[in-house]
Amino acid sequence: MKLIQTSVSLLILNVGSFSTITAAEVSAADKQYLAAYEKVRAALAADDLAGAKRAAGDLGQDRSAIAKSNSLAEARTAFAQASDKATKLAAGQPGYFVLHCPMENKDWVQTSDKPNNPYLGKQMLTCGELKK
Secondary structure (H helix, E strand, O other): OHHHHHHHHHHHHHHHHOOOOOOOOOOHHHHHHHHHHHHHHHHHHOOOHHHHHHHHHHOHHHHHHHHOOOOHHHHHHHHHHHHHHHHHHHOOOOOOEEEEEOOOOEEEEEOOOOOOOOOOHHHHOOOOEEOO
């Protein structure tokens, strides 16, 4: 019984020491990806297909579909795939906010907590909810 009490006490002490766990640091490559992603996001929010295609150049594997898009609709579909990676990279990181478009049921990342919707652009620029 004494062994069980000691083990439980040690477990409680160890659990308490992990209470300040934070998100892992973002690598330089991931920061570069998020910076390029933000440029694409801003261009799509402004309904600027040419700007989105130019900015996609630094997105690595995700650039191809955006850069080859012939319309804003195609670019936004490809952007949704890039958003999956961006939301994982930005999770818990200071300076990044994950927002949700209820009209399109899609998430995106941006550097402001005020919605600037890349999926609906100028049509509904401020449509979006900050995710917790």
